[in-house]
């Protein structure tokens with residue numbers, strides 16, 4: 004007696020998985036992202052049609068993230084997994100393998116975006132970032148490219164809500180354009196746009212909005228700077244009259260503090276991922292927050 008029921012269930016399951024990739028219980032596409040910024044993009048486009056979680060929280064360091072057993076489970080149960088790629092989530096391939104989820108839609112969102120090398124600093128070492136700098140999303144133009152890829156994949160998995168996804172995308176792309184205009188207007192008023200950054204998170208942001216990164220405390224994510232590097236950086240800050248050091252809440256504050264004490268430069272704490280500081284819960288509010296804080300310290 005149990006047999007036919009089992010078969011019905013199996014056939015039913017197979018049919019639903021062929022017809023739609025939507026979760027039966029919540030009627031949503033289950034999406035897992037590596038970063039909170041990607042989670043925000045998915046929410047902006049998917050809204051009520053998606054259930055989305057980020058593996059890494061806003062306050063965790065994406066470069067030194069250690070996988071948890073619950074991450075494998077999350078990927079096993081997901082329909083879609085969104086990553087940046089470009090060497091940022093070095094553990095992503097292994098995670099996907101371990102999860103053994105054959106129908107998983109994997110999005111490597113840096114695809115098609117040309118990567119910057121860590122240039123513009125006093126010293127450049129590319130050993131770890133052989134692929135280029137992965138912090139692409141801090142340029143809203145790159146964010147648009149990521150968003151478009153997410154939209155395409157959501158439509159692929161859930162064709163019935165295509166019109167909603169496209170409408171949400173159009174609205175969000177307009178929001179990103181407005182944001183860029185606002186930021187450019189604000190930055191235009193600044194005569195000094197130079198800063199030292201804690202780790203090389205900001206080259207895309209700087210290129211888009213006309214800031215100049217004169218050096219990095221940490222040149223290679225996950226490593227400690229040498230005493231020689233710090234002494235050169237200190238001299239450089241003094242000689243050039245650099246007034247601002249950009250730190251991040253995900254990193255150890257000790258070295259920026261010492262550097263600030265020795266040079267008289269001011270520390271401003273910005274975040275490259277949403278949710279790490281109050282008022283930065285979305286990508287757009289995070290960028291506005293960062294620019295506002297930077298403008299405050301750069302204005303004499």
Ligand SMILES: [Zn+2]
Pocket residue numbers: 065066138202203204224
């Ligand atoms: Zn980083």
